[in-house]
Amino acid sequence: GQQVMQIPQYQHVQEGEDFTTYCNSSTTLSNIQWYKQRPGGHPVFLIQLVKSGEVKKQKRLTFQFGEAKKNSSLHITATQTTDVGTYFCAGPEGGGSNYKLTFGKGTLLTVNP
């Protein structure tokens, strides 16, 4: 079946440093989604990318979808302590109503104030 891999597994940064997590799929994706899970919380949807080469920004967060629609990245500029959490990418699998997401294992970001 489809596999979605994320690196790194962990990243510790000083507040103000940049952070990037990378996501790679074994298959071409119709879209890629990113979620954030704060410590002790549940995953929350951040964004969905659909088009080849698409770039979207949310304040200090920049999301990219690769040209081949098999990889993606999330870049955070000038991290803050509020960015702490696990970032997951996810790719859809299955068609029609038999729809599910394959999640990467996530990147845990910790920020030292």
Place this chain on the structure above:
Amino acid sequence: SQTIHQWPATLVQPVGSPLSLECTVEGTSNPNLYWYRQAAGRGLQLLFYSVGIGQISSEVPQNLSASRPQDRQFILSSKKLLLSDSGFYLCAWSVPIDTQYFGPGTRLTVL
């Protein structure tokens, strides 16, 4: 607006005891429903998903089962819990071919 509820929030159960976790969704009709398990510090493991009442797809063979008795109700059960069943159980819903929205989760500890 749509909301998703899960209960209980935390649960401590002895090995061999039964389990029933409930998830309900409000504000949408005929959603896809999902059960995930997350071990401490790990990723999301899809356990079951359902595209309609009475329709359950199992992703991982184990001693858990799921049921969907009503359109917006999803139940995760076990007849006898194992130590390895401990974890954070998350219910999610989606409109097909769209993003998933997660409930607050249930932290289960099996002793």
